[in-house]
Structures are given as C-alpha cells and as structure tokens.
Amino acid sequence: MSTPELKKVSAKPDLLLSTHHSLCPGCGEPLALRVILELLAELGVAERTICVCGIGCYTAFPGIIDVDVLQALHGRAPSVATGAKRVLPDRFVFTLQGDGDMVSEGLQEIIHSAARGEKFTAVLLNNGVFGETGGHMTSTSVLGQRTKTTMDTGRVAEKHGYPIKIADLIAQVDGSTYVARGAMHTPAAIAWTKRILGEAFRVQLEGEGFSFVEVLTMCPTDWYVEPSETPDWIERNFTGTYPLKILKHP
Amino acid sequence: MTKVLMEGSHAIAEAAIQAGCRFYAGYPITPSTEILEYMSHRLPQVGGVCMNAESELEAINMVWGAAGCGVRAMIASTGQGISLMQESFAELANAEIPCVIVNMMRGQGDYFQATRGGGHGDYRHLVLAPHTVQEAVDLVMLAFHVADRWRNPALVLGDFVLGHTSEAVEFRPRDESDLPPKTWAATGKGSRASLNVTPLGSPEKLDLKPGDHYQAIAAKLPRIAAAETRAETGLLDDAEVAVVAFGSPARFVKYAVHACRAQGMKVGWVRPISLWPFPAEAVAAAAGRVRALAVFEQNAGQMIDDVRLAVLGKVPVVPIGGISHDPSGFGVGPALAPANIIAKIAEVYRGKAAA
Numbered sequence: 001m002s003t004p005e006l007k008k009v010s011a012k013p014d015l016l017l018s019t020h021h022s023l024c025p026g027c028g029e030p031l032a033l034r035v036i037l038e039l040l041a042e043l044g045v046a047e048r049t050i051c052v053c054g055i056g057c058y059t060a061f062p063g064i065i066d067v068d069v070l071q072a073l074h075g076r077a078p079s080v081a082t083g084a085k086r087v088l089p090d091r092f093v094f095t096l097q098g099d100g101d102m103v104s105e106g107l108q109e110i111i112h113s114a115a116r117g118e119k120f121t122a123v124l125l126n127n128g129v130f131g132e133t134g135g136h137m138t139s140t141s142v143l144g145q146r147t148k149t150t151m152d153t154g155r156v157a158e159k160h161g162y163p164i165k166i167a168d169l170i171a172q173v174d175g176s177t178y179v180a181r182g183a184m185h186t187p188a189a190i191a192w193t194k195r196i197l198g199e200a201f202r203v204q205l206e207g208e209g210f211s212f213v214e215v216l217t218m219c220p221t222d223w224y225v226e227p228s229e230t231p232d233w234i235e236r237n238f239t240g241t242y243p244l245k246i247l248k249h250p
Numbered sequence: 251m252t253k254v255l256m257e258g259s260h261a262i263a264e265a266a267i268q269a270g271c272r273f274y275a276g277y278p279i280t281p282s283t284e285i286l287e288y289m290s291h292r293l294p295q296v297g298g299v300c301m302n303a304e305s306e307l308e309a310i311n312m313v314w315g316a317a318g319c320g321v322r323a324m325i326a327s328t329g330q331g332i333s334l335m336q337e338s339f340a341e342l343a344n345a346e347i348p349c350v351i352v353n354m355m356r357g358q359g360d361y362f363q364a365t366r367g368g369g370h371g372d373y374r375h376l377v378l379a380p381h382t383v384q385e386a387v388d389l390v391m392l393a394f395h396v397a398d399r400w401r402n403p404a405l406v407l408g409d410f411v412l413g414h415t416s417e418a419v420e421f422r423p424r425d426e427s428d429l430p431p432k433t434w435a436a437t438g439k440g441s442r443a444s445l446n447v448t449p450l451g452s453p454e455k456l457d458l459k460p461g462d463h464y465q466a467i468a469a470k471l472p473r474i475a476a477a478e479t480r481a482e483t484g485l486l487d488d489a490e491v492a493v494v495a496f497g498s499p500a501r502f503v504k505y506a507v508h509a510c511r512a513q514g515m516k517v518g519w520v521r522p523i524s525l526w527p528f529p530a531e532a533v534a535a536a537a538g539r540v541r542a543l544a545v546f547e548q549n550a551g552q553m554i555d556d557v558r559l560a561v562l563g564k565v566p567v568v569p570i571g572g573i574s575h576d577p578s579g580f581g582v583g584p585a586l587a588p589a590n591i592i593a594k595i596a597e598v599y600r601g602k603a604a605a
Binding site: 011029047048049050052067068069070071072073075076079081082084085086088089091092108109112 | 273275299301303304305307308309310312313314315317318319321323338339341344400415436437438439
C-alpha cells in the first residue's frame with residue numbers, strides 16, 4: 001500500500017500580509033482568522049470589506065490583514081459596525097471580538113445590534129478568558145474553569161455566577177437571522193466552522209439580516225495547559241456548555 | 251439669503267445637515283432631545299441616517315463607525331450623557347476620526363468637561379461656544395469644517411437657553427476650502443491600499459509605532475491652537491473693567507455692559523468663542539487696558555482658571571457668576587438675571603468686589 005502524498009495547500013491565505021504576529025503559540029485565533037480570510041477571498045468580497053476589530057489580542061489584527069479595519073473600543077465593535085454598515089450598506093462588514101470584549105464589556109451592544117437586525121456579521125472568538133490582560137475570568141468562563149481570578153476553586157456559580165451562552169441569547173432575539181457555533185480544536189470542527197461562517201457571510205451578502213457565529217478557540221497560555229492538550233481541553237470543558245450547532249437559520 | 255425662524259436646537263440640527271452631516275446618533279436627554287427629534291425626520295429626507303441609539307455609548311460608537319468611513323457625523327447630548335462618551339472622544343482623537351459633538355448644557359457646569367475632557371491620555375478637541383442661534387448655526391458648520399481639516403473631534407458647547415430660544419437665522423453656503431481628501435477613511439479598499447483606522451494610528455502595515463503616533467498627535471495640537479483661536483471683544487477702548495463671559499450668558503452680559511455704560515460706567519467685554527484653544531491673547535490684551543476683569547459664568551467658577559492663566563496676575567480677576575439654576579435644575583436661576591449682572595459689574599467697577 002502506498003503512502004498518500006502529503007500536499008501543502010498554501011503557506012498562508014492571500015489576505016494575510018505576514019505570518020509574524022503577536023499572538024501566543026497554540027492560540028486558536030490565527031486559525032479562525034485564516035478561515036475568515038480564506039472565505040473573504042473565496043466569496044470575492046475582500047475589496048469591499050470593512051472589518052471592525054475589538055480590543056484585546058485583536059489589536060494584533062489590523063496590521064496583518066489586507067482589508068480595511070476600524071479598530072473599536074472594548075465592547076463597542078457592534079455599534080461601530082452599525083455606523084459603518086448603515087452609511088455604506090453595499091460593503092461587507094464583519095466584527096471580530098473576544099468573549100471579554102463582546103460578552104462581558106459589550107453585552108448590551110451585541111444584543112441591541114441583533115435586535116435591530118443590523119445587516120453585518122458578528123464573530124465571537126470565545127476562549128473563556130481575558131487573554132491579553134493575562135487570563136482573568138470573563139462572562140463565558142465555564143463552571144470549574146481556573147482563571148487568574150478563579151484560581152483556587154475554578155469558577156463557582158455561587159461565587160462567580162454562571163457563564164452566559166451568548167449565541168443562545170442572540171438566537172432568542174427576534175432581529176437575528178443566522179446564529180451558529182463552531183470551534184477550532186479539530187480538523188472536523190474547523191471544517192464545520194468554515195461552513196457556518198460561510199453561511200453567516202452569505203446571509204449578509206444576500207441582505208437577509210443579522211448573522212452571528214461563535215467560535216471556540218484555544219488559549220494555552222491562560223488555561224495553563226500544553227498547546228498539544230488544548231483540543232482535548234475544549235472537548236472536555238467547553239463543548240458541554242457550548243455545543244457546536246446551528247442555533248438559528250433563515 | 252432668506253431668514254427663517256427656528257428654535258436653537260432645530261437650527262443646530264439643520265446647520266449640521268447643511269454642512270453635509272449624513273449620520274446622527276443620539277440618546278434622548280434634556281435639553282438635547284430636540285436635536286434627535288429633528289434629525290429623526292429630517293436626515294432621511296436628504297439620504298442620511300439617524301439612529302435612536304439604546305445608550306450614549308452605543309450612540310457615540312455608531313458615530314465612530316460612520317465617521318470612520320468618511321461620512322460627516324454628529325452626536326448631541328448634555329453633560330451627563332457626554333460624560334459617558336468621554337472614552338470614545340479620547341480614542342476618536344487618537345484615531346484622528348473627525349466628528350462633531352454637541353453638548354446642550356444644563357447651565358455652564360461642563361466647561362471643565364468640554365475643555366479638559368474626561369477621557370484618558372493626551373488629547374484635545376476643539377470647543378466652540380455660540381451665544382446666539384445664528385452663531386450656533388455658523389459654528390456648527392465651522393465645527394464640521396475644522397474637524398475635517400484637523401482630523402479631530404470638534405465640540406459645540408451650547409446650553410438650554412440657546413437650545414430653546416427661537417430666532418431668525420440664515421444658513422450660509424458650506425465652506426469646502428482647504429479640506430484634505432479623506433484618503434484615510436475605511437471604505438473597503440481591499441488589497442489596493444487597505445487602511446487601518448485605529449487609536450494607535452493609521453500606520454503602514456506591520457509598522458505599528460504607537461509612540462510615534464502619540465507624538466504626532468501631540469505635535470498637531472499647537473498647530474490647531476495657532477489656527478483656530480477665536481474671540482469677540484466690545485467697548486474696550488476706554489474701558490476700566492472688562493467682563494469675560496461665554497455662550498448664552500455672554501449675551502446677557504453684553505446687555506448688562508450696555509446698561510452699565512448708560513449709567514456712566516466705562517465697561518467692555520471679552521467673549522471667548524473657542525474655549526479650546528482658549529483665546530488667552532485676547533483676554534491678556536483686554537487685561538492690559540483695564541483695572542479689573544470680571545468673569546461671569548453660570549457655574550461655580552471654571553473658565554476663571556483660564557482667564558487667570560491668561561492674565562498672570564497683572565490685574566484682579568473677579569468672579570461675578572455662580573450656579574444659576576432654578577430649583578428644578580433645568581431652568582434659569584437668579585444669577586443670570588440682567589439686574590444681577592449689572593449690580594455685580596457695578597461692584598467690580600466701584601472696586602468693592604474681592605478678587
């Protein structure tokens with residue numbers, strides 16, 4: 001039996017300007033960014049894309065991706081995207097935020113943007129920690145999760161409250177059109193995530209309304225686990241609370 | 251030009267539209283709400299967008315998005331709402347995104363907030379303080395111009411008297427001279443020349459140098475100050491006392507000064523129009539002619555700090571204003587009554603008021 005030939009597909013997506021970035025080894029965000037950039041190229045919308053980046057590890061993105069970027073303050077990307085899409089409705093607008101940014105600081109903005117049925121796509125990269133500040137609990141840290149501010153016991157509901165399942169919340173809002181959850185921890189999950197992100201982008205391109213995709217991503221630095229163990233960590237700790245599925249579609 | 255009778259708030263909103271404003275976001279709050287109301291029906295008529303935002307934070311960040319795409323955008327609120335937006339003002343200044351902010355104050359208690367800002371870091375924004383509805387129209391149009399010229403937020407500081415006063419106004423043609431093209435705006439340039447509009451600057455790709463960016467912002471401020479300082483003076487030639495006042499109360503002060511003249515007192519006035527940059531030279535020049543400066547402002551004493559800095563102790567600087575709200579906090583209090591202002595000026599003129 002012959003060994004299948006391994007084929008290198010591409011070194012990097014065309015819309016990625018450099019493979020040098022300030023994200024940590026083992027981080028899931030570069031994988032998610034790659035999938036997004038591949039989709040922008042495949043859909044042929046890069047030339048009319050405006051990306052609204054949140055704060056945190058996302059400040060690394062504006063300098064390395066070859067689309068127009070508006071950098072928003074923590075929590076505010078959906079509002080900034082609202083202003084952008086409302087004045088330039090023929091542009092392709094998407095937001096990129098982390099869980100501390102979107103769910104802790106900016107919960108109001110994302111809910112209201114969904115309720116208004118804004119015609120952009122919101123992407124949440126959820127790793128359950130404030131990554132850039134050094135690994136503190138966010139609104140999506142799961143029960144039992146050890147973070148810098150829940151170190152002794154892990155997140156305990158009586159003390160720290162429950163994680164917010166933001167995709168489930170968004171799906172309940174009448175103004176949302178497409179809501180789905182993916183992850184970056186296995187090849188199958190990445191393929192699934194690319195599919196749902198593509199669906200979300202198509203909802204925008206066809207003017208159908210507000211689309212939202214949550215992507216579970218790895219943060220080995222702030223989870224205190226080896227990068228090689230992060231896929232298993234997501235499977236054990238995240239997918240129970242945050243199952244990968246389509247929560248709402250047109 | 252035809253004059254039309256308009257309430258101050260509506261005139262401000264219409265001036266913004268005449269200036270090319272095509273995006274407005276607001277959150278209702280007295281006494282700025284009439285601007286939102288006017289924009290909600292008028293902006294769509296000219297192809298613009300008005301957002302009744304769910305909070306002040308959302309409103310200012312919607313303005314950020316529209317303005318970041320190169321569209322002229324405005325927001326209005328009053329002090330409390332403006333407080334909530336300060337973080338964004340600071341970052342808009344650092345991102346060099348032009349927009350116009352209107353603060354219809356309840357009194358004049360937001361002088362420090364407007365001129366110092368409550369946001370973080372080294373930043374300034376232009377502050378223009380009209381004293382009539384016509385001047386509000388002119389300064390709103392100017393605010394859009396200077397905001398674009400300097401790529402910096404500009405704030406128009408009005409108040410509830412101005413907002414609720416109806417006057418005949420005319421809208422002059424929009425000035426589009428000396429404005430650089432908005433090549434920085436994020437409009438979807440793709441791989442041709444993709445852009446970043448960030449509070450860390452709009453740098454060349456992969457060459458993010460925030461320190462250099464902050465230095466460049468700081469270096470811009472003296473150039474703005476040199477070009478955009480504005481003041482009005484009156485009756486100073488033989489004056490022995492000059493009254494310094496800004497905004498709507500300055501109109502009351504002008505009346506009081508004329509009344510003092512009618513009583514034989516040689517009194518003039520200085521009215522800062524730009525509060526940042528503060529017209530220190532005009533105030534200092536006035537101080538060089540008189541034996542005392544009286545400062546009338548409808549607050550506990552805020553602009554008086556800038557007046558004293560301008561004068562550097564050369565003549566006494568005497569506060570004659572004060573917090574002047576009615577018990578509700580929304581109406582005019584007794585300190586703004588012309589009779590009171592005349593009496594206060596007379597005290598300073600007779601040398602009886604303490605510096």
